[in-house]
Amino acid sequence: MSVETFEAFNLHQDLLAGIQAMGYKSPTPIQQQAIPEILANKDMIACAQTGTGKTAAYLLPLLDKISHASHDHTSTLILVPTRELAKQIDEQIEGFAYFVSAQSIAIYGGNKGDSWDAQKKAITSGADIIVATPGRFIAHMNMGYVKLDKLEYLILDEADKMLDMGFMDDIMRIVRHLPQKRQTLLFSATMPGKIRELARKILHNPTEISLAVSKPAEGIDQRSYVVYDKQKLPLLQHLIQELEVQSMIIFTSRKSAVNDIVKALRKMGHTAEGIMSDRTQEEREAAMQGFRNKQFKILVATDILSRGIDVDNISHIINFDVPHDAEDYVHRIGRTARAATTGTAITFINEKEQYRISRIEKLIEKELPKLPVPEAFGPAPEYKSGGAKPASGENRNRNRSKNSKSSSSNSSNSNPKTSGNNPSSSTERSSSSTERPKKPFRPRNNKPKPQDSTAVQPPATES
């Protein structure tokens, strides 16, 4: 069965207007599978990463239900691992719900100033949807004013990452405060035993969906260079000059390396910014906004950005080092070639990182091409396939599930923002996500353009 249009799901017409304005044309495979099930109030455990249209797959049916309900209480809680993801999802909701009376709020820590009070206000006023990182949400819960007795929908996004970050106890603590009778959706890139266990605890008769977890999109050109550490920066400089870079993310596993790389890039004359957990939330958000708005080309990041973050026209991913988890490799390079475009992912491999490559290659089910380092950079290390293994412990065999069909050829139009670059992109975003705008929605960078002149126009943004 293949559903060609969103109209076929019988969604609320105001929601369809938002979908259309966001530029979504036809549902992706995961949307085709998930939307009817979620509309039918089924619990769900879904194996899928962002980039497959996963977020919209749960947001659309939820918004449809919310649009038919009363808006005097919080009906939906979405838990995510990182602050940036919470903010991004909140903004996506505002886009879809542009013509629907549904309010959402992103709840996360780190902001100086009055974000706490604004969050408290939104919580007590009964925002329809809360998108939160677990820690800050629990902090609010501890204050006693969080009312969850009428909650209907719980969504755990990037659940494997959340467990990896030690959020199991926090999640269970939150779940204990929720009504037993609710719909729960669990999304995870991998299905280890811990996730199954969590699913057994909090889901009831879930529908299972599995979709191409471990395979990167077809549109990504993957390459690598085997180098000595000291060759990495010169090679990076060389590549930036050689390649036609629209936007680039340079990933590194170490926070300390973020600053070093940013400094080096600036010394080379490039404008670059860094993002990692040690920077203030204000700095993080400024970096994200500048990068989204193409104010600079190169963003250097830890794995804080490896999951779910969706920025238009990222032409290149550089793995300045080999990620520790093979899954993170797939997530990192998945920041490019989104929405059926193409992109290039280049990984730098030093001697000590070689052993991690075989596991990545096993996961992506193909060999990573190793390009020769240009002669000007001097002799490079030899690549030993299989690589030098560390003493022990690193050898644990992670059994990859065989159920990965070929990566969903992300239908060409799953990305809303390709439909129109909003010129007024200097809109204040950081404050808008923590405010409770009264009626009409505050426009955002990715807001859909109203196509219907009878539609409610948002007020002009202050600058």
Next chain:
DNA sequence: AAAAAAG
């Protein structure tokens, strides 16, 4: 083995 998230 490193990173993220509550102050």
